[in-house]
Amino acid sequence: MPNLDFSKPQRQSAVGIIALIAHSAQKVIRATAIPIFIFIIKAKATELAYVLLGAFILLVISAVFTYLSYLKFTFFLDEEKQEFIVNEGILNRTLLAIPLGKIQQININQSFLQKLVGVHSLQIDTAGNDGKEVSIKAIDHQIALALKERLLNGRIIAEAAKNESIEAERPIIPFIKISTSTLAKVGLTSHYGSSLALLVGFTYAVFHNIKDLLKAFDTDNGQVEALIEKGFNLASIGILVIALLVVLLLINLVRTFIKYYNLQISKHKNSLLISSGLLATKNTLLSPKKVQLTTYSQNYFQRKLNMLNLELKQTEVGNQQDGEEVRSSNLSLPGCSKAEKDAILELILGKLQSENLLLKPNFRFLNLPIFFKAVLPVAIFFVLLNFFNELKPYYPLAIAYFFLTGLMIFISFKNHRLTVNQDVIIKKSGIWDITNEHLLPHKIQSISTFQYPWHKSVDVGHVDLHTAAGVVHFKFGNYTQIKQLVNYWLYQVESGDKDWM
Amino acid sequence: MQTFTNETIDLTLLPKYEEVVLEKPHPNYWKVIIINLSVFLVIFGAFATSVLFLDESFTVNKWYLAGGFAVLAVVLFTLYRASFKKRGFALREKDIIYKHGIIAETTTIIPLNRIQHVALAEGAVSRIYGLATLQIFTAGGASGNVNIAGIAVEQAKTIKEALVKRIDLVEEQTQHA
Numbered sequence: 001m002p003n004l005d006f007s008k009p010q011r012q013s014a015v016g017i018i019a020l021i022a023h024s025a026q027k028v029i030r031a032t033a034i035p036i037f038i039f040i041i042k043a044k045a046t047e048l049a050y051v052l053l054g055a056f057i058l059l060v061i062s063a064v065f066t067y068l069s070y071l072k073f074t075f076f077l078d079e080e081k082q083e084f085i086v087n088e089g090i091l092n093r094t095l096l097a098i099p100l101g102k103i104q105q106i107n108i109n110q111s112f113l114q115k116l117v118g119v120h121s122l123q124i125d126t127a128g129n130d131g132k133e134v135s136i137k138a139i140d141h142q143i144a145l146a147l148k149e150r151l152l153n154g155r156i157i158a159e160a161a162k163n164e165s166i167e168a169e170r171p172i173i174p175f176i177k178i179s180t181s182t183l184a185k186v187g188l189t190s191h192y193g194s195s196l197a198l199l200v201g202f203t204y205a206v207f208h209n210i211k212d213l214l215k216a217f218d219t220d221n222g223q224v225e226a227l228i229e230k231g232f233n234l235a236s237i238g239i240l241v242i243a244l245l246v247v248l249l250l251i252n253l254v255r256t257f258i259k260y261y262n263l264q265i266s267k268h269k270n271s272l273l274i275s276s277g278l279l280a281t282k283n284t285l286l287s288p289k290k291v292q293l294t295t296y297s298q299n300y301f302q303r304k305l306n307m308l309n310l311e312l313k314q315t316e317v318g319n320q321q322d323g324e325e326v327r328s329s330n331l332s333l334p335g336c337s338k339a340e341k342d343a344i345l346e347l348i349l350g351k352l353q354s355e356n357l358l359l360k361p362n363f364r365f366l367n368l369p370i371f372f373k374a375v376l377p378v379a380i381f382f383v384l385l386n387f388f389n390e391l392k393p394y395y396p397l398a399i400a401y402f403f404l405t406g407l408m409i410f411i412s413f414k415n416h417r418l419t420v421n422q423d424v425i426i427k428k429s430g431i432w433d434i435t436n437e438h439l440l441p442h443k444i445q446s447i448s449t450f451q452y453p454w455h456k457s458v459d460v461g462h463v464d465l466h467t468a469a470g471v472v473h474f475k476f477g478n479y480t481q482i483k484q485l486v487n488y489w490l491y492q493v494e495s496g497d498k499d500w501m
Numbered sequence: 502m503q504t505f506t507n508e509t510i511d512l513t514l515l516p517k518y519e520e521v522v523l524e525k526p527h528p529n530y531w532k533v534i535i536i537n538l539s540v541f542l543v544i545f546g547a548f549a550t551s552v553l554f555l556d557e558s559f560t561v562n563k564w565y566l567a568g569g570f571a572v573l574a575v576v577l578f579t580l581y582r583a584s585f586k587k588r589g590f591a592l593r594e595k596d597i598i599y600k601h602g603i604i605a606e607t608t609t610i611i612p613l614n615r616i617q618h619v620a621l622a623e624g625a626v627s628r629i630y631g632l633a634t635l636q637i638f639t640a641g642g643a644s645g646n647v648n649i650a651g652i653a654v655e656q657a658k659t660i661k662e663a664l665v666k667r668i669d670l671v672e673e674q675t676q677h678a
Contacts, residue, residue: 315640445615445641450607466645486610487515493612494595500615500640 006077006150009087016119016138017070023113023137024066025059032058065090075136077150084124084151086134096134098124104290104315104501106148108141108283115280120144124151148285152271175343178263182307182335187256188249189301190309190334190433195251199244260334265344272347274331284331288348290314290501292443292469296341297435308341309334312348313469315501330469349438352423359418359485361476362460366413374405418474420485422492425465427472441489442498443467449486451479465489468500516593518610523589523600529630530651534581536626542574580604590649592660597637599647609647615639619664621657622648633657637664 012020032055039051068090075086078097086096105125114120122144123135139147178186261278271287293313302308310333336344346352381398385391412431419426427437444465451461461479463486465472474482553566584603591598596612620636627633627650634650635657652660 444612445639446609446611446645446647448607448609448645450602450605452605464644466639466641468640468642471641471644483517483519484512484515487517488512490518490596490610490612491515494614 006075006147007079009074009076009085011074012070012136012138013119013140013143015117016114017067019114019117019119019138020070021063021066022117023111024062026113028058028062070138073136077147084134086136098134100151103151105287106151106285108144108148108285110277110281112279114138122147152285152287175267176265176333176336176340178260178333178335180261183256183260183263184253185302185305185307186260186309186334187253189299189305191252191255192248195248195255198255199248199251256334260332263333263335265333267347272344274333286312286314286331291348292439292467292500293472294345294348294438295435296336296345297430297433299433306337307335308338310336310341310344315468345438349424349440353421355421357420359420359474359477359481361413361416361474362458362478363413364455364458364460365416365476366409369409369412370406373409374402378402416475418477425472425489427474437472439465439467439472441492442496443500444489444493445500447486447489449479449482455479518596518598518608521591521593521598523591523598526585526588526651527630527632527653530627530632531582531585533624533626533630533632533651534585535578537624538577538581542577546570588651590652592663597647597664599649609645611637611639611645611647613664613667615641616664616668618668619661621654621661623654627651635660 036051036055040048069088072090072093073086073088075084077084081097082100083097084100084103085098086094088094088096103124107123107125108120109123110120117138118141119138120141121135121137122139136144258278260276263276264274266273268285271285273283273285275281275283291312291314295311295313296308297311298308312331312333314330333344378398378401381391381395385395408431412429415428415430415434417428419428423440425439425441427439429435429437445468446466448464448466449461450464455461459479460476461482462473462475463477463482465474549566549570553563580603584601587600587602587606589600595614596610597616598608598610600606600608617638617640620638622634622636623632624634631654632651633654634648635652637647637649639645
């Protein structure tokens with residue numbers, strides 16, 4: 001029977017030691033694997049024995065340390081002060097006290113190792129002035145759930161809390177479930193950019209590592225480069241591009257499945273419980289009022305398939321006094337239908353008015369991007385063309401580039417919109433992925449307006465709304481209108497007593 | 502519970518941030534800017550000359566380079582003078598306004614109930630003239646913060662105290678709520 005009384009200091013789950021030790025062993029192995037591997041190749045048999053012995057001793061030491069820190073790690077809930085207290089450290093003892101009111105988010109996660117042993121980790125995020133963060137790495141599922149409930153509903157007296165933990169055992173019916181087929185569609189239609197970056201990074205790493213390995217063998221005579229050159233000669237560019245696309249889509253699919261497999265969203269009193277993951281299950285409990293920016297995005301394919309990617313952005317700034325420790329805690333919910341999106345938006349933003357004021361940017365929005373991204377590069381190309389004849393065959397490409405960039409800039413201009421009513425500010429933007437950012441006025445931290453001297457006569461200006469989860473920009477708007485809105489938003493922030501988190 | 506009212510707000514009747522009369526930075530702050538800029542130009546110039554002397558070909562064009570340097574100095578001083586003229590701040594009952602900018606004119610407004618903390622910084626040159634920089638931090642990150650430079654130390658301290666008191670007041674209110 002797990003100990004559900006949190007008023008006395010308690011240790012982590014006993015079986016969890018296995019997961020903890022395995023975790024630290026994994027760290028040691030990961031840190032020493034490559035040097036040892038190279039050593040194995042280069043060293044003689046006798047030396048090898050010593051190295052392996054050394055590695056083994058290192059593992060034992062790390063296991064002992066992990067065990068000791070397990071013994072010294074205790075946590076409890078101080079009912080009187082309404083603080084959650086964690087004691088840790090083998091020689092240097094640290095006492096961490098987190099006031100329950102400062103808790104921003106509690107995550108219950110399970111890594112692959114933890115899944116094998118059957119324990120979970122509980123991570124407590126706090127925000128504001130001191131970005132403290134606590135994680136309890138091995139904890140029973142039941143205890144984790146009960147503790148989470150208690151921490152989030154800290155002010156409720158113990159009696160009520162008992163009833164709650166019983167309530168918590170009741171199966172929770174998710175109101176949104178993302179099916180496997182939807183996930184497949186998500187994988188095929190989103191994140192092209194980041195997957196491409198991943199692919200490039202991965203290829204570079206593989207290339208680099210093979211070179212290192214060959215160097216270790218003293219056999220690097222440029223075979224890798226030669227092989228790549230040969231590959232380019234053999235395969236026509238077309239096949240390469242198709243292969244690249246297939247690989248890209250596959251990466252996308254795999255990434256999406258690992259991260260979002262079995263994505264479920266359920267309502268949990270005043271908060272949302274989101275769980276997903278294939279190898280490691282990630283549970284996140286979030287309280288809607290702590291969401292700073294609510295964003296949904298959709299591209300052409302996704303619009304045809306009636307699905308959206310929803311993103312809930314929370315506080316970004318950790319500890320300001322010790323410099324800028326920026327950490328984002330964004331929650332992505334891919335593959336929502338329009339109805340599901342509306343349900344979540346209503347949960348987070350509340351009922352919204354339908355009367356809107358729509359702000360469009362001035363055509364001067366186009367000037368700078370067209371000049372710097374389209375005209376200037378093409379002009380440089382044509383100047384170079386006069387000096388280097390080899391560039392001649394590429395000039396249709398330059399023309400195509402000019403029109404394509406121009407079109408993209410025009411689309412971004414057409415999509416740059418700000419919709420305002422008394423409840424919410426909605427900023428729409430994007431070229432391929434059209435993004436809608438929803439900001440509640442009382443979540444504004446500060447406002448900047450700015451104007452270039454040459455725009456004074458035409459009354460064009462810009463506004464930045466700074467929030468704890470990023471900045472919302474609106475550019476090249478009617479400055480008189482912007483100033484009026486800024487006064488209105490200031491009025492809303494300053495007259496309201498709504499807290500931003 | 503208070504009687505619930507929900508009157509229409511006339512946007513044109515709201516207090517206008519753009520019409521607030523702003524307080525200029527202390528006149529001595531211009532001297533601080535001149536000193537800081539001169540120190541920068543001397544170091545930059547010394548570094549550039551030492552690099553150029555290593556290459557013979559540059560000695561031919563030395564007058565053009567010197568001229569370029571002079572133009573750079575003049576441009577920098579003009580820009581900073583313009584930015585000095587533009588600077589200004591105002592403390593209203595419910596927010597703090599700061600206007601600045603070298604080319605673009607930026608006005609940042611921080612509502613007092615969104616301030617996280619306030620700090621006072623004194624640069625080496627500023628200290629000679631008894632000036633300080635008031636740093637106001639929000640949860641909006643670096644871009645949402647405000648650094649008001651060139652305020653007399655005494656005044657800066659008074660504003661800081663007032664802001665800190667105000668933050669405590671807000672925190673108390675939310676805790677009681």
